[in-house]
Amino acid sequence: MHQIVSKKELAPKIKLLEIEAPEIAEKAKAGQFVILRIDENGERFPLTIVDWDKKKGTITLIFLEIGVSTEKLGALKVEDVIFDVLGPLGNPSDIKKYGSVCVIGGGVGTASAFPIARAFKEAGNKVVSIVGAKTAGLLILEDEMKKASDELFISTDDGSKAHKGFVSDVLKTLIEKGYGFDVVYAIGPTVMMRAVAETTRPYGIKTIVSLNPIMVDGMGMCGACRVSVGDKTRFACVDGPEFDAHLVNFGELLKRQMVYMSEEKAALQRLQEKKCTHYE
Amino acid sequence: MSEPKAKPKLQKQAVQIPKQAPEVRIRNFNEVTLGYTEEQALAEAGRCLQCPKPQCIQGCPVEIDIPVFIKLMKEKDYGAAIRKIKEKNCLPAICGRVCPQEEQCQKLCLLGKAGDAVSIGRLERFLADWERQTGIACSEEAPSNGKRVAIIGAGPAGLTAAADLVKLGHEVVIFEALHRPGGVLMYGIPEFRLPKSIVQAEADYVKKLGVEIRASCLVGRTFTIPELLKQGFDAVFIGTGAGLPQFLGIPGENFGGIYSANEFLIRVNLMKAYTFPECDTPIRIGKKVAVIGGGNVTMDSARSALRLGAEEVCIVYRRSREEMPARQEEIENAEEEGITCKFLANPTKFIGDEKGWVKAMECICMELGPPDESGRRRPIPVKGSEFVMDVDTIIVAIGRTPNPIIQSTTEGLAVTKWGTIVADENGKTNIEGVYAGGDIVTGEATVISAMGAGKKAAKAIHEYLMRKNS
Numbered sequence: 130m131h132q133i134v135s136k137k138e139l140a141p142k143i144k145l146l147e148i149e150a151p152e153i154a155e156k157a158k159a160g161q162f163v164i165l166r167i168d169e170n171g172e173r174f175p176l177t178i179v180d181w182d183k184k185k186g187t188i189t190l191i192f193l194e195i196g197v198s199t200e201k202l203g204a205l206k207v208e209d210v211i212f213d214v215l216g217p218l219g220n221p222s223d224i225k226k227y228g229s230v231c232v233i234g235g236g237v238g239t240a241s242a243f244p245i246a247r248a249f250k251e252a253g254n255k256v257v258s259i260v261g262a263k264t265a266g267l268l269i270l271e272d273e274m275k276k277a278s279d280e281l282f283i284s285t286d287d288g289s290k291a292h293k294g295f296v297s298d299v300l301k302t303l304i305e306k307g308y309g310f311d312v313v314y315a316i317g318p319t320v321m322m323r324a325v326a327e328t329t330r331p332y333g334i335k336t337i338v339s340l341n342p343i344m345v346d347g348m349g350m351c352g353a354c355r356v357s358v359g360d361k362t363r364f365a366c367v368d369g370p371e372f373d374a375h376l377v378n379f380g381e382l383l384k385r386q387m388v389y390m391s392e393e394k395a396a397l398q399r400l401q402e403k404k405c406t407h408y409e
Numbered sequence: 410m411s412e413p414k415a416k417p418k419l420q421k422q423a424v425q426i427p428k429q430a431p432e433v434r435i436r437n438f439n440e441v442t443l444g445y446t447e448e449q450a451l452a453e454a455g456r457c458l459q460c461p462k463p464q465c466i467q468g469c470p471v472e473i474d475i476p477v478f479i480k481l482m483k484e485k486d487y488g489a490a491i492r493k494i495k496e497k498n499c500l501p502a503i504c505g506r507v508c509p510q511e512e513q514c515q516k517l518c519l520l521g522k523a524g525d526a527v528s529i530g531r532l533e534r535f536l537a538d539w540e541r542q543t544g545i546a547c548s549e550e551a552p553s554n555g556k557r558v559a560i561i562g563a564g565p566a567g568l569t570a571a572a573d574l575v576k577l578g579h580e581v582v583i584f585e586a587l588h589r590p591g592g593v594l595m596y597g598i599p600e601f602r603l604p605k606s607i608v609q610a611e612a613d614y615v616k617k618l619g620v621e622i623r624a625s626c627l628v629g630r631t632f633t634i635p636e637l638l639k640q641g642f643d644a645v646f647i648g649t650g651a652g653l654p655q656f657l658g659i660p661g662e663n664f665g666g667i668y669s670a671n672e673f674l675i676r677v678n679l680m681k682a683y684t685f686p687e688c689d690t691p692i693r694i695g696k697k698v699a700v701i702g703g704g705n706v707t708m709d710s711a712r713s714a715l716r717l718g719a720e721e722v723c724i725v726y727r728r729s730r731e732e733m734p735a736r737q738e739e740i741e742n743a744e745e746e747g748i749t750c751k752f753l754a755n756p757t758k759f760i761g762d763e764k765g766w767v768k769a770m771e772c773i774c775m776e777l778g779p780p781d782e783s784g785r786r787r788p789i790p791v792k793g794s795e796f797v798m799d800v801d802t803i804i805v806a807i808g809r810t811p812n813p814i815i816q817s818t819t820e821g822l823a824v825t826k827w828g829t830i831v832a833d834e835n836g837k838t839n840i841e842g843v844y845a846g847g848d849i850v851t852g853e854a855t856v857i858s859a860m861g862a863g864k865k866a867a868k869a870i871h872e873y874l875m876r877k878n879s
Contacts, residue, residue, distance in 0.1 A: 152631050166588055166625075172680060172689040173588075197689050213588045213625040345680070345690075348586055348627055348814065350596075350652045351672035355663055362656065362663060367814070381663055384765030388665045392691035399686050 130210040134187050139269045142194045143237055144203045145179075151186030153178070153216045159248040160222030160339065160371055163188070164347035166213040167201050174198050175344045175366075177241035178217060188214075191240035191269070197396045218347050219370045222337075224248045227311035231303070233259045233296050233325055234274070235317020236267070241339055242316045243270050247277040249314075255279050257308060259299045261317070265290035297324040310334050315374065319383050326374035336374035340365045342385055357381050421524030424453040426531055431745040435715050438600045438683055441742060442506070450535040454482045456520065457527045464517035465529060470861030471569070473497045475514060475529055482532060488546065491536040499572035499618075500565065500611045500860065502541060503594055505534025506603050508857045509736055541610055550619045554578035556874045559642040561628045561815065564592020565856045566648030566847030568612060569863030570870070571620045577871050581620045582642075586627040587679065590615075592650055594856065596679040597671075599709050601716070602739075605678065629814035634822075634843060643877070644842045644870045647830060648863060651809040651848035657701065661759030662805075664767040666695060670702070670710045670806035677713050695801030696720040699770055701756060702806035703733040708743045710804040715746055719802065722748045727755040727775050727788040753777070755788065757795060759803065770798050809853050819843075827852060836866030844870055 135147040157178045180189035194203040230249045234242030250256045258278035262268045263286045283291035313336045315325040322338040329336045342354040349367035357378035427443040457479040465475045481490035510530035518526035556579045560567045563585035575581045590612040654669030676682040680690035694717040703726040729752045753775045760769040774794035777786035811828045823831040823839040836844040846862030
């Protein structure tokens with residue numbers, strides 16, 4: 130059982146939870162994730178470890194309320210408990226001194242990009258970050274990303290703040306301007322990561338993405354999270370979650386992420402109906 | 410000359426065990442085999458000849474004193490009978506259900522030479538169920554000897570080693586990566602063959618003996634073995650099992666609708682997807698399901714698919730029926746339920762629709778050549794014999810390989826080229842104080858052989874710790 134220590138709403142439907150998990154806080158590194166199970170009937174699902182505090186023994190998670198589990202998680206209050214938190218899972222990001230690093234976060238993926246940007250900065254790299262969202266109101270961790278970066282660029286799909294368009298457009302401009310990135314890290318929606326991969330491919334810039342396929346156990350047992358990387362099938366949970374973006378089969382990943390779409394929708398609807406009857 | 414003793418009348422046939430009818434059971438996840446009534450159990454126990462030199466014990470990997478427990482049973486002293494079993498086996502309700510007795514104790518039963526062997530497993534099950542219903546007795550906790558042992562994995566090997574060690578006075582903590590104890594008993598074997606409440610009850614019994622079980626703790630990630638030793642554990646037992654799914658490695662295997670048996674069974678058993686949306690974990694089953702493989706996991710997957718509402722379930726196996734590694738009883742159960750088998754066929758590729766969902770499977774016919782190193786005849790593809798099966802769900806059940814996380818995070822631990830941990834017959838690895846047993850050492854095998862390995866390792870760990878003490 131893991132108690133919730135603090136809770137914040139960062140943007141509509143995007144929430145931050147700080148939870149007690151001293152053993153995980155002790156071990157966590159940038160790029161790793163946990164598997165949660167909220168209650169007795171809950172499913173197992175992964176979330177990136179955004180931050181950790183060894184002294185307090187807590188870890189921080191940020192998520193978008195998009196399905197049954199994240200809705201349930203978002204409804205929990207301070208002092209409530211989460212049944213299971215397993216981790217840290219996955220391989221940590223390969224943090225070393227490259228020179229110039231570009232870290233890109235799209236939507237709630239910015240939460241996963243933050244610890245990576247910070248770690249690269251701490252390792253002595255020049256960090257240029259690009260953060261994108263649909264609209265200004267959905268931008269998260271702007272201040273944190275600013276601190277973790279030497280330069281921060283912002284894009285919004287609707288142009289309500291800074292550049293109008295996608296993070297990949299900003300990236301292309303920067304590359305054209307002569308920002309000599311040694312490596313690009315991109316975390317966000319799968320289509321965004323694909324766009325980033327296609328942007329850097331012609332320039333031959335090493336590009337790493339952190340994939341978020343469906344997972345169940347999170348430790349290599351089920352193979353639900355299998356992805357095609359080059360000519361190999363890899364498990365995102367134990368072989369990843371980070372892979373060479375230029376080798377990832379994003380089309381297949383997008384299809385595999387949709388496998389339970391109708392069940393997920395039905396379950397979410399059911400949860401919302403339950404909530405309604407509860408209030409009556 | 411004394412008169413010859415009157416021979417007891419031999420009952421050649423075993424007492425049949427009641428089962429749910431096939432047409433009923435394919436609509437539910439309740440247990441198929443219902444268990445003996447007291448009367449039936451006594452009748453079956455009565456068949457035991459009480460041989461002066463019993464062979465059955467030698468067939469039992471944990472050496473249960475079978476004739477004695479059956480004798481106590483005949484005397485209706487069920488409490489004493491189950492205590493006799495539990496001297497050696499802390500998981501009797503599980504073993505009574507899933508042990509391949511026909512290959513072990515019952516294979517050596519004298520009665521088997523001229524009829525059916527005594528149904529030892531069914532008697533064990535009867536006693537364990539009797540005890541669970543009347544209240545599980547628990548011996549006093551042994552006084553602590555101050556030694557601490559960490560067990561990695563709460564599967565059959567880990568639970569057995571833990572129970573034996575705690576009874577000897579060691580402080581025992583089991584670290585389990587999943588959120589429930591039981592290992593394959595919990596995530597792999599379906600409810601209709603081994604109800605999860607029974608697995609939980611037997612794990613609870615091990616806890617009652619004084620063992621601490623820490624769930625959702627992945628050794629290798631949350632802690633490593635060197636860290637556990639540094640934290641004050643005097644010895645470690647690794648029972649992490651074979652839980653890594655194998656795939657066929659053929660084109661199209663990542664289409665939607667293609668599951669590893671592990672994913673399918675974890676969703677259905679551990680996560681109870683058959684109750685979705687009561688439980689949050691979904692499972693999607695199509696109309697035409699093909700299950701690839703020939704072992705018990707294949708049967709479990711096929712029978713689960715049927716219960717989830719599949720219209721047709723076909724097992725595709727590359728050898729013939731005679732080579733199937735599944736228990737005969739499970740093959741019969743599957744066939745009774747209407748599952749069909751396509752023998753001597755092997756998938757060559759999967760064909761998907763525009764949404765990335767599997768819609769068909771191309772197979773090639775096989776013929777059997779000379780025996781391979783496993784002693785079974787090797788399947789050889791018949792050139793030009795490809796054919797296509799329309800399917801919308803595939804479950805790949807062709808075996809599991811050892812979990813690799815411990816091996817890759819324990820520096821210096823000797824590992825074979827198959828990824829199993831090197832250990833001697835007592836479970837001793839090349840690192841002092843570190844033991845291993847079960848599937849992680851042998852590769853995928855049976856529940857009871859893992860329990861046997863857990864037992865041997867517990868004995869060796871005890872001797873090691875006592876030696877270290879002096």
